[in-house]
Amino acid sequence: MESKPSNSPSSLVDQHVFPGDVVLDLSKMTNQTIKLGSSLRQDGDAISAMKAGKLRFAKPNKYWVESSHKRYVPCAGDTVLGIVVDSKADYFLVDIKAPTLAFLPVLAFEGGTRRNIPKFEMGTLLYARVVMANTGMNPELACMDATGKAAEFGPLKDGYMFESTTGLSRMLLKSPPCPLLETLGKKLAFEIAVGLNGRVWVNASSPSIIILVANSIMKSESLSPVQQKIMVDNLLQRVQ
Amino acid sequence: MEQRLANTWRMTVNEKKFIETALLSDLRIDGRRPFDYRNITIRFGREDGSSEVQLGQTHVMGFVTCQLVQPYRDRPNEGTLAIYTEFSPMADPSFEAGRPAESAVELGRIIDRGLRESRAVDTESLCVVAGKWVWSLRVDLHILDNGGNLVDAANIAALSALLTFRRPECTFGGEDGQDVIIHAPEAREPLPLTVHHLPIAITFAFIGDENTVVIDPTHFEEAVMGGRMTATVNANGDICAVQKAGGEGVIQSVIMQCLRIASVKAADITTKIEDAVKSNNTERALRKIKRHPPSVVVDVIKAGEKGANNLLKENMEKPQLKIEDSSFSQGDDMDIETESSKQDDGRTRTDKDASFIGGPSSWDPYSKGVNADELKASLASRVAVTSPKDTTPLVEPPVTVTDLPVTSTTAASSSTETTGAGQQTNKEKTLKDAVKPKHKRKKKTSAS
Numbered sequence: 001m002e003s004k005p006s007n008s009p010s011s012l013v014d015q016h017v018f019p020g021d022v023v024l025d026l027s028k029m030t031n032q033t034i035k036l037g038s039s040l041r042q043d044g045d046a047i048s049a050m051k052a053g054k055l056r057f058a059k060p061n062k063y064w065v066e067s068s069h070k071r072y073v074p075c076a077g078d079t080v081l082g083i084v085v086d087s088k089a090d091y092f093l094v095d096i097k098a099p100t101l102a103f104l105p106v107l108a109f110e111g112g113t114r115r116n117i118p119k120f121e122m123g124t125l126l127y128a129r130v131v132m133a134n135t136g137m138n139p140e141l142a143c144m145d146a147t148g149k150a151a152e153f154g155p156l157k158d159g160y161m162f163e164s165t166t167g168l169s170r171m172l173l174k175s176p177p178c179p180l181l182e183t184l185g186k187k188l189a190f191e192i193a194v195g196l197n198g199r200v201w202v203n204a205s206s207p208s209i210i211i212l213v214a215n216s217i218m219k220s221e222s223l224s225p226v227q228q229k230i231m232v233d234n235l236l237q238r239v240q
Numbered sequence: 241m242e243q244r245l246a247n248t249w250r251m252t253v254n255e256k257k258f259i260e261t262a263l264l265s266d267l268r269i270d271g272r273r274p275f276d277y278r279n280i281t282i283r284f285g286r287e288d289g290s291s292e293v294q295l296g297q298t299h300v301m302g303f304v305t306c307q308l309v310q311p312y313r314d315r316p317n318e319g320t321l322a323i324y325t326e327f328s329p330m331a332d333p334s335f336e337a338g339r340p341a342e343s344a345v346e347l348g349r350i351i352d353r354g355l356r357e358s359r360a361v362d363t364e365s366l367c368v369v370a371g372k373w374v375w376s377l378r379v380d381l382h383i384l385d386n387g388g389n390l391v392d393a394a395n396i397a398a399l400s401a402l403l404t405f406r407r408p409e410c411t412f413g414g415e416d417g418q419d420v421i422i423h424a425p426e427a428r429e430p431l432p433l434t435v436h437h438l439p440i441a442i443t444f445a446f447i448g449d450e451n452t453v454v455i456d457p458t459h460f461e462e463a464v465m466g467g468r469m470t471a472t473v474n475a476n477g478d479i480c481a482v483q484k485a486g487g488e489g490v491i492q493s494v495i496m497q498c499l500r501i502a503s504v505k506a507a508d509i510t511t512k513i514e515d516a517v518k519s520n521n522t523e524r525a526l527r528k529i530k531r532h533p534p535s536v537v538v539d540v541i542k543a544g545e546k547g548a549n550n551l552l553k554e555n556m557e558k559p560q561l562k563i564e565d566s567s568f569s570q571g572d573d574m575d576i577e578t579e580s581s582k583q584d585d586g587r588t589r590t591d592k593d594a595s596f597i598g599g600p601s602s603w604d605p606y607s608k609g610v611n612a613d614e615l616k617a618s619l620a621s622r623v624a625v626t627s628p629k630d631t632t633p634l635v636e637p638p639v640t641v642t643d644l645p646v647t648s649t650t651a652a653s654s655s656t657e658t659t660g661a662g663q664q665t666n667k668e669k670t671l672k673d674a675v676k677p678k679h680k681r682k683k684k685t686s687a688s
Contacts, residue, residue, distance in 0.1 A: 123251060208267055
């Protein structure tokens with residue numbers, strides 16, 4: 001594994017990097033504030049990658065490494081699907097496929113006071129946002145967005161949840177939407193919630209639609225966009 | 241403690257409800273119908289008696305080994321069969337290395353009961369010296385991935401491993417004929433086990449209310465089910481074992497329906513196993529035969545191009561010669577022991593050679609196989625003349641076979657003629673020991 005110190009920050013963007021590669025050299029860059037996303041770590045003046053994947057850059061100043069794993073490393077700002085494991089006095093213990101369980105404070109809901117604490121039983125599926133994720137500490141979640149509004153966060157009722165890799169979740173959340181969801185959405189009516197921790201929840205009016213959508217998503221992970229469209233077309237033709 | 245909590249796999253309330261609702265409309269979460277099995281893939285390793293079975297996501301490996309041991313006191317002329325299971329922690333987060341869990345013991349017990357009580361494996365044929373030495377078979381099952389329904393997959397792995405297992409042949413020797421000599425696989429062809437029938441385990445899961453039954457449950461369905469039942473049935477419709485350990489109560493009519501469905505599925509799976517074993521046997525035979533040096537292949541191809549028609553004519557005679565050979569050796573009482581064993585080996589080799597597909601495509605595969613057999617037989621007869629009681633003839637043919645084709649450079653038709661004659665001499669040598677084979681061979685070449 002060779003470390004490639006880059007002269008300009010953009011030289012390694014969209015390239016494959018390996019753990020230990022120095023992707024940015026701060027001493028060579030002028031006064032800039034850079035935001036580091038997942039799998040990037042600062043060692044003095046060198047920014048090095050911690051996971052193997054593609055280095056990505058988003059304007060104005062965010063860098064991160066994209067990789068696909070079955071495990072999830074929590075990062076602040078991500079939206080995830082969690083399963084309630086236990087409820088304590090001040091927080092719920094939620095499993096988000098991270099190395100440790102996450103805490104969801106009891107008051108982290110829209111209009112949450114000590115009087116109206118929600119009651120979640122074990123096994124409830126929640127759509128939540130990661131507020132804080134530091135190494136070594138349990139991540140903290142919230143069921144409201146940064147401004148305090150509910151914004152679709154909270155428990156998900158009915159439907160079916162399945163687990164996959166983080167890469168698949170990112171593909172499903174792309175904008176413009178990936179051809180798979182587009183083609184499915186043209187013929188079928190369903191709702192879907194995607195967590196960046198590799199969990200996907202699907203709900204529709206009939207079980208057959210749910211099963212169709214879930215299985216086609218699971219199968220589409222290794223397919224290119226064109227192949228996805230072909231697969232979905234075949235599947236829909238067979239059903240109808 | 242928290243680490244363990246974070247690592248366990250959990251089900252949501254939504255999933256449980258969904259699986260039950262979907263089953264009301266006869267749908268399962270992977271798109272199957274309630275009585276559909278997942279795809280079964282059976283693969284074999286290079287060694288005899290090693291199998292790998294994939295049932296959807298479930299992955300199991302089976303391995304059979306044998307050892308000569310003293311028999312149990314109450315069964316002095318029967319071999320033993322033991323099943324060992326290993327639930328590897330990589331299969332499921334809930335499996336732990338070390339002491340087997342309750343489910344592991346139950347799985348081993350179900351498979352053991354299916355094989356032993358139904359007498360599927362003939363243990364009496366495993367006896368070598370009654371009361372002193374018997375073969376002890378050990379079946380090791382390694383669970384590599386738990387995608388649900390481990391019992392069925394492990395059972396198929398055990399059966400395929402037992403069907404492809406070969407135990408070494410052993411004869412008596414030593415001064416007083418009491419010592420048992422185990423022959424190496426290179427010296428004597430190892431023997432397969434006698435398996436009378438194949439007991440197939442079919443697992444049913446009862447989900448929700450008692451009328452919802454599904455076959456071959458996945459990991460999700462197993463987490464949601466209320467009870468489970470395993471029926472071990474064979475293709476003849478005999479019920480070898482039924483296992484229902486706890487769980488929800490089920491009415492009698494549902495159980496009868498399950499048993500009926502199980503016997504249908506068992507027939508399907510039996511054909512799948514038998515097909516896989518057959519193709520493995522042909523592959524194994526191919527591997528054994530490919531000992532010819534490259535020069536032979538070149539010669540054969542040349543000869544094939546030259547006189548394909550000529551050879552075909554020659555080869556048409558071969559089937560008849562073969563039939564005569566088997567009838568002769570069967571009816572002959574004067575055979576020396578090693579001679580008969582040699583014949584047996586020759587015949588078993590023929591069976592394998594018959595499936596050999598090699599050389600140019602214009603050749604008839606069956607006749608090509610018979611060719612190789614006759615080469616060996618002719619050489620065996622030549623060697624046998626000198627020392628009939630030696631066990632070396634069996635070792636030598638593989639060496640001398642390579643010599644003969646190399647010497648006969650041009651037309652392979654000449655070699656087929658001599659081998660045809662050789663076949664005849666082999667038969668006649670057993671009947672009339674005094675007659676020199678050379679004369680007979682000359683006579684036969686003039687006749688043909």
